[in-house]
Amino acid sequence: MSKTVLAVDDSASIRQMVAFTLKAAGYEVIQAGDGQEALDKAKTCTASLVLTDQNMPRMDGLTLVRNLRSLPQYKSVPILILTTESSDSMKAQGKAAGATGWIVKPFDPPKLLEVVGKVLK
Numbered sequence: 528m529s530k531t532v533l534a535v536d537d538s539a540s541i542r543q544m545v546a547f548t549l550k551a552a553g554y555e556v557i558q559a560g561d562g563q564e565a566l567d568k569a570k571t572c573t574a575s576l577v578l579t580d581q582n583m584p585r586m587d588g589l590t591l592v593r594n595l596r597s598l599p600q601y602k603s604v605p606i607l608i609l610t611t612e613s614s615d616s617m618k619a620q621g622k623a624a625g626a627t628g629w630i631v632k633p634f635d636p637p638k639l640l641e642v643v644g645k646v647l648k
Contacts, residue, residue: 608626
């Protein structure tokens with residue numbers, strides 16, 4: 528059974544890079560351009576993992592994490608925040624919101640796959 532990753536980023540090029548990296552490793556990828564679109568998609572399908580940017584229009588990553596954690600089907604789904612934000616306070620906010628982990632952009636594709644592989648075991 529292939530794992531499905533919900534990739535959320537307002538940058539089309541980042542989304543494409545993430546999708547390309549994950550698809551090449553055998554994952555199915557659902558893409559969303561911001562937190563609101565991701566939340567709408569999450570309500571109709573349950574992903575094995577959510578990979579979201581922090582700074583996006585309409586709904587940011589932390590708000591998305593909190594909203595997803597309020598849905599029964601996303602209580603235990605790993606959520607990784609992929610962002611340029613690397614401050615300890617942002618990471619603490621992410622953890623408090625329910626994020627599983629933090630990946631700083633620009634990401635290294637092998638590193639991304641390694642982290643995704645770890646959280647999906």
